[in-house]
Amino acid sequence: MSRILILEDEESIAELEKDYLELSGFDVEIDHSGDTGLERITNEDFDLLILDLMLPGIDGFDICKKVRETKNMPIIMVSAKKDDIDKIRGLGLGADDYITKPFSPSELVARVKAHLTRYERLIGSTSSENKLIEIRGLCIDRTARRVTINGEEKGFTTKEFDLLCFLAQNPNHVYTKEELFSKIWDMDSVGDIATVTVHIKKIREKIEFNSNKPQYIETIWGVGYRFKV
Secondary structure (H helix, E strand, C coil): CCEEEEECCCHHHHHHHHHHHHHCCCEEEEECCHHHHHHHHHHCCCCEEEEECCCCCCCHHHHHHHHHCCCCCCEEEEECCCCHHHHHHHHHCCCCEEEECCCCHHHHHHHHHHHHHHHHHHHHHCCCCCCEEEECCEEEECCCCEEEECCEEECCCHHHHHHHHHHHHCCCCCEEHHHHHHHHHCCCCCCCCHHHHHHHHHHHHHHCCCCCCCCCEEEECCCEEEECC
């Protein structure tokens, strides 16, 4: 049974989310403080984090950043803020999804299931054998989910790794942002293609010597992206 932590300061919302998730078979815990919530997510074993941005103590952005330093679980951000800048910032810090309040609890459950299913499938698909992708100093270890560039290991979020791995496995093929969002996030990409742009930018910062002149992930203006070999 997957274990989920909800960090939400509004008790009624947290309890509603918990009820719907438990009815779907998940083991759910709630914390209302950023400080204690960060301590729990750091020291306990959870499979997914539902993270509100506006929390007492440490806010959701800082929690997401700190969690990503040690954890590779899916993170779903929840916020009443509708501004694109908040969404882009959250995704840039390593969140896998961003839901704006008010939302349907059923939608939250669907997104939780989608992220857990995809994460489990990706982990399971590479567990039987060690598969390496090595191109011009870049090494992607699909089994260990590790990336090194010229021998130096770089930290990747779940979706950053998935996106890089997908592009590297399909070199010289140009994908639109809509296609990449559909393949990596398994959801309707309408209104969410900025997610791809944010993740590509973060990947380039980690693997490119000069992100303004990328040697691995090339932008095809007006179309999308391709991995060069």
